[in-house]
Amino acid sequence: MQRLFRIPITIVVVAVLVTGFLVTIATNAQKPADPQAQRSRVVGTSSASTPQESPRQSPQQRPTPPVTASEPEAEVIRVETNLVNTVFTAIDKDHHFITSLRAEDVRILENDVPQPISLFERETDRPLSLAILVDTSGSQEGVLPEEKRAARTFVDSVIRPNVDRATIVSFTGVPTVEQELTNDLSKLHRGIERVKVELPPESEQTGSEEGGQPKEDDPNDPRGYTSIWDATWMAINTMLSKTPDRTRRAIILLTDGDDTRSKINKQDVIDAAIKADVVIYSIGIRDRDFPEGKLDSGALRKVSDHTGGRAFFPSQPSELPLAFSQIDQELRSQYLIAYSPTNKSRDGSYRRTRIEIVNPTLRRDKLQLLYREGYYARKN
Secondary structure: OHHHHHHHHHHHHHHHHHHHHHHHHHHHHHOOOOHHHHOOEEEEOOOOOOOOOOOOOOOOOOOOOOOOOOOOOOOEEEEOOOOEEEEEEEEOOOOOEOOOOOHHHEEEEEOOEEEOEEEEEEHHHOOEEEEEEEEOOHHHOOOHHHHHHHHHHHHHHHOOOOOOEEEEEEEOOOEEEEEEEEOOHHHHHHHHHHOOOOOOOOOOEEOOOOOOEEOOOOOOOHHHOOOHHHHHHHHHHHOHHHOOOOOEEEEEEEEOOOOOOOOOOHHHHHHHHHHOOEEEEEEEOOOOOOOOOOOOHHHHHHHHHHHOOOEEOOOOHHHHHHHHHHHHHHHHOOEEEEEOOOOOOOEOOEEEEEEEEOOHHHHHOOOEEEEOOEEEOOEO
C-alpha cells in the first residue's frame, strides 16, 4: 500500500514544479521592454544632447552587467534648425491686403537661386513683440497729443492678452523706457500717458539786465538734440532681440526722421533689425510751427523698406489713426515663408532674397509684395 501511494505523490510534485517553471517563463516573456531603451533620441543640427551620467562607482562597487542579446541602436532623428524665416504681405492695386495666398502661388530666391519652401503659413497666430518709439523733442510738441491717442487705440486693437507684448520708449538725445515689455493694457496706457515733450531750459540772461549776454544752451543736455537711430538700435538689441525665436518683432517709430546726434547710423540700425528679424514701421510727422529741422522722409523710408516695413506720412495729426490702422491690418495679414538655404556655408555673408508670384492669375493682378530684402547667414 505504501508503494502504491508514493508513485502518485511523486507525479504530483513534479507536475507542480514544471507548471511553476512554465508560468515564470511566460511572465518574463510578457514584460515590456524598458521604455528608456525604446525612446528615440532627437538631435538638433546645432548641438547634441548628452545623457546624464550616474554617480561614479569604484570597480569593487560597480555591479557586473548581465549578459543580454545585443539590441538594435535607437533611431536618431535629426531636426533641421538652419531655416531662414521671412515675413511678407501682399497688396493689390487698390491697396487691399490679400490673405488667401498658398505656398504654390509664390517662390522665394536667394541670390537669384530658387529655394525649396519648407514652411508657408499665415503669421497672425504667432506672438507679437512690439516696441512703440516716440520722439519727444521740440519738433513733436504740437502733434504729441494726437500721437498718444492714436497709440492707445492701436495698442488696444493689436495686443492680444496673454499672447502679445509691447513696450513704450520715448527719446530725445537718450531713450527712456516708459514701460517694459508687457501684455497688460493698463500698464501700456500708463506708459503712453507718461510720454511728454522734453525741452531744454530757456536761455537766460547772465550779468545785469542791461548789459547781460544770453546764456547758451548746454550742449550735453540730451533734451536739446534727437538721437533717433541710437534709440532704435537700443530697442532692437536690448529688448526685441531677447524675445523667443517664434515671435514676430516690430517697431513703430514716431518721429520726423531728423536725427541730430546719434552715434549709431541708419545702416547699423538696418543691419541690427535684419539680424533680429525686426520689421520697422515709420510714421513721419512733425509740428509745422516748429522752426528748426525738417521731415526726413528719405531716412524713414530707407529703414522701413530695407526691413520689410512701410513708412507713412500723415499730412496732419488727424490722419494719425489711419496710419496706425494700416499697420494694424498689415500685422494681421502677414505670411511666414521659410526655407533651408541650398548654400549651406555659414560664413556670415549678406544674402539677397526675393519673393515672386508664380500663379498666372495673380501675376496679372500685379500684387505688391512687402518683405525684407535679405538676411545675414549664420556664422560658425
